[in-house]
Amino acid sequence: THFGYETVSENEKGQRVGEVFSNVAEYYDLMNDAMSGGIHRVWKDYFVNKMSPRSDTRLLDVAGGTGDIAFRCLRHMKNSALPDEHQSGEIIVCDINAEMLKVGEKRAKQDGLELKWVQGNAEELPFPENSFDVYSIAYGIRNVTRIQKALEEAFRVLKVGGRFMCLEFSDVQNPIINDVYDWYSFNIIPVTGKLLSGDWKSYQYLVESIRQFPKADDFKNMIEEAGFQEVHYEKLMFGVSAIHSGFKL
Numbered sequence: 001t002h003f004g005y006e007t008v009s010e011n012e013k014g015q016r017v018g019e020v021f022s023n024v025a026e027y028y029d030l031m032n033d034a035m036s037g038g039i040h041r042v043w044k045d046y047f048v049n050k051m052s053p054r055s056d057t058r059l060l061d062v063a064g065g066t067g068d069i070a071f072r073c074l075r076h077m078k079n080s081a082l083p084d085e086h087q088s089g090e091i092i093v094c095d096i097n098a099e100m101l102k103v104g105e106k107r108a109k110q111d112g113l114e115l116k117w118v119q120g121n122a123e124e125l126p127f128p129e130n131s132f133d134v135y136s137i138a139y140g141i142r143n144v145t146r147i148q149k150a151l152e153e154a155f156r157v158l159k160v161g162g163r164f165m166c167l168e169f170s171d172v173q174n175p176i177i178n179d180v181y182d183w184y185s186f187n188i189i190p191v192t193g194k195l196l197s198g199d200w201k202s203y204q205y206l207v208e209s210i211r212q213f214p215k216a217d218d219f220k221n222m223i224e225e226a227g228f229q230e231v232h233y234e235k236l237m238f239g240v241s242a243i244h245s246g247f248k249l
């Protein structure tokens with residue numbers, strides 16, 4: 001590969017992902033802004049608007065990290081508040097990494113926001129079946145070791161009628177855009193990572209993991225394989241990111 005990466009085993013991948021996010025937790029949100037020129041905010045807003053959680057939605061945000069999606073969902077829920085009898089909604093942020101959760105929890109406390117933070121693995125969620133109306137995962141699933149297992153878990157914890165929503169990097173088909181994107185990914189991202197956080201390897205890993213993630217059509221098939229129906233995807237900015245969604249019917 002570009003970095004001379006060796007192929008890593010499943011165990012090693014899990015461990016490496018753990019190290020990466022522990023290393024970057026403090027800088028995570030700043031880095032997202034720096035590297036995407038703020039575009040990740042636009043995509044996340046769009047993603048949450050598409051999800052449209054209401055004040056009675058029970059939402060599980062998996063690989064929720066420092067709460068970026070959950071904070072947006074909470075705002076959206078408040079804005080679309082239903083009468084008092086429909087205030088049964090709840091947002092749970094679940095992430096495998098305690099450091100990421102800690103940063104988010106601190107931020108929520110400062111802002112007086114009510115969210116639940118649960119440490120857990122997307123491949124083995126610590127929740128009973130049929131618990132949630134919406135399962136969201138943003139820029140998380142490519143870090144999971146066994147993606148199919150995570151999709152099956154999403155299906156299990158959702159209620160019948162519940163919706164799976166995933167925002168993730170995807171494949172860029174346009175050759176010109178792809179060249180620019182490659183150059184940016186393999187030069188700018190690790191260098192910015194090094195400059196801002198002193199950590200080069202973590203950002204090399206991030207770029208590499210984006211390249212190894214299944215193409216949009218293949219990922220759609222995997223979601224269907226887990227049992228979801230009405231599976232669709234929408235590419236954002238030529239496929240730099242994509243939103244996949246499906247229902248448990």
Ligand code: SAM
Nearest residue numbers: 021063064065068095096097100121122138143
């Ligand atoms: N969703 C957040 C956002 O959009 O800002 C955080 C995304 S961050 C790129 C990826 C997160 O996935 C990290 O917080 C990492 O700890 C988490 N993660 C990686 N593997 C996981 C797993 N198996 N189960 C749950 N979370 C996982």
